[in-house]
Amino acid sequence: YVITDMDFTYSASDLYRLVQTEQLISRNLEEAVNSLKSFHKNLEKYQTEDLKEYASDIIIKNPLLSYQLVKRHGKDLDVLDKFYEEFTAQIAELQHSYTKLRTTFTKPDKNDLQHAMEAIVRLRQTYNLTVDELSRGHVGTFRMEGYLTPADLSNIGLYAKENKMHENAKLFLAMALEQAEKANESTTLEGSWMEDAQLVLDDLNKNQSITSDREDTRLLTEMDVIFATDSLENLNKGFERLCQYHSVKEAPITKYKCYLDKTSSHMRIISPLKMEVYHNDPQIVVIYDFLSESEIEEIESATFYKLKRSVTQFFHKGSLHAEPSIIRTTAQTWIYDLGHPQFDYLGKRIASVTGYSLSGATSAEELQVASYRPGGHYSLHTDAIYEELFKDHLNPSDILMGDRIATFMIYLSDVEMGGNTAFPMLDVAVKPVKGSAILWGNLHPDGTIARYTLHGACPVIHGIKSIATKWVRANDQMFTRQKCKPSKLSFHFDFTN
Ligand SMILES: O=C(O)CCC(=O)C(=O)O
């Protein structure tokens, strides 16, 4: 991964800028084509003269033809001179603005193309789609615009092979060839890729590989330390199953409990919390209508153009590095309390709903806004940061604030397809609902990391998923932290249930 400040696959605002540039370029091309067309038409007029049909010695003998010749050169061609001049100036201007568009705007490069392919492979993998249906935009009963050509599928297959995703490589290459044969692709311009694709496919079929196609199992080394490899493999399978709910598969009828909470504060009598309990012990709670449309609009418009590709902390060669990674393919920004008084109410509302103390400077992190484009996801992880591996390398502020005791995450958008938040150890999949908030704990009452709430963000299939997250820190929650339960393995929020 090369760090560039634009990411056209995972940042909606970067891609939006590219869409705008593309529109300007199409307009530019349209003008050039129109200019060429009218120039062409004009030129043709000057070609229809019949002088050229006569031999030179005939013309010099003929008074009528010589009159025509003199008229053409003495008068008519002056207009052609002007056409040429005007056309050249017009084209020069169009070329100038085209060049400017191409040079002042950061162009997608090889990495961007790789990310775009990576996103497609991820969707195929997570949602267990056939390459054929994916190439036509069919996902379950959902139909999206667009297509992938057999040559595109072949390129994606080669990309998958290069990145050791051999199962995906086989599927993409085989379908590329199958579709191309049906369509008689060999006669088209792109026909020459077929032989190469066939060779690579044969090679893959000969060398049965045992590597897993799951990118996270290969990369999340910290997870390997915590979970045995086979249980991590099972958790990832469970995660994929939970991702499929509400998109390619029906979710099972929920056993979850919904209720109106009118009792946790006197305010709730007129404005009760609309709660859904997704899991009890440990609790995962969704609160509907936590934010209004206009509140969301304000957050979105304050942050959209600030969204930049997220980086993930890695522990490598004795120190922490932050890099964009395949584990978390989102764009994000922070809303700092200082300088954003218009968003002060958010912390207060979260505090009032959860019972956590959020008024101190060390009680929680700033609000993080993140957005996922199609293919954007977050692999399985726990939010706590006091990991054995990192413990000695935490920032002083992290030590002051304590670990992330709870996560309060607001969905700022609905998602047309995909994008669930999934908890494989608890068999919980939450579909984003605009304005709702989800709350879970990350620590046991004794402060150690709770692995139960291992979770991930399923890749978005179609749409843009937008979230705002408040990570509540432990040290300021001396009196308001979750009720202590006899078991070390559970935490409870202070809702009256
Ligand atoms: O987007 C989601 O559903 C989960 C995000 C998440 O787990 C995180 O940002 O830590």
Ligand SMILES: [Fe+2]
């Ligand atoms: Fe998380």
